[in-house]
Amino acid sequence: MMSGFFDTIGALMMLGGALFLALGGLGLVRMPDIYNRIQAGTKATTLGTLMVLVGAALIMPSWSIKLLLIMLFLMFTNPLSSQVLARAAHRSDAPMTPETKADRLDEDAEDLA
């Protein structure tokens, strides 16, 4: 009876995670430039994947330590890769949407070279 309860919660968590992943995908399509797209991609994939992993841990409690480690590595590496992508994009002068109202990084570009 108890395990059925956790199975249901776990399945709901996974469903919620999949929903956030889908919204992230929609964000990738709709956002106007690379920086905004990275933003949509990073946040949604991190929370979405975390929720899927928590759901998996609820359904299979014996996996939970390994799933916890995966979550930890994910939280360290996922934003890091996004930051490196954004930096590379800016260094290669990827175009920004005309709505962008300020670019402090461009103003300081000489100091950073």
Place this chain on the structure above:
Amino acid sequence: MSDTGLLSKGTAAPWRPLATRLFATLFLFWILLNGSLSIATLISGLVVAGVIAIFFARNLSFLSGFHLTPAGIGAAILFIGYFLKELVKANLALAKLVLTPALPVDPAIVKVRTKLTDPVGRLLLANAITLTPGTLTCEIKGEFLYVHWVVAQSTDIEAATQEIVAGFERYLEVMYG
């Protein structure tokens, strides 16, 4: 020069506590990865973690910057709680933005200042910024972080620092000082 803290700290600190902490960290990860406490696992973990700790205590000393005190651990727990709350808020904000037909983005790259000097502390700050509402760290230079902001409320350094950095820095200062 007073701001050479990053490098001088590693050479000035005593070797033994660095090695002990590195060993404990590596051994804990080894146990968690294996998920078993059999004799063979424990012995191989002891040997490998011991050898790495002996030879690389100085080179990997950036892993030992965490303040392992009750205050530091308490701050770490509060940091994780605050971070998860911000992560959920970020996703709800993003969902709302993406589902709004007009797509009301107002982006800017702003410059913020951090008081943290520890490299892992800065890494955690940059990662936390990236995962919180509408902000993405693009570049770190000295004490300044350049942050892309989807709905920028201010391009002023002080105001943006207050809005983006202050919440996390409160905890990270206690953890990494």
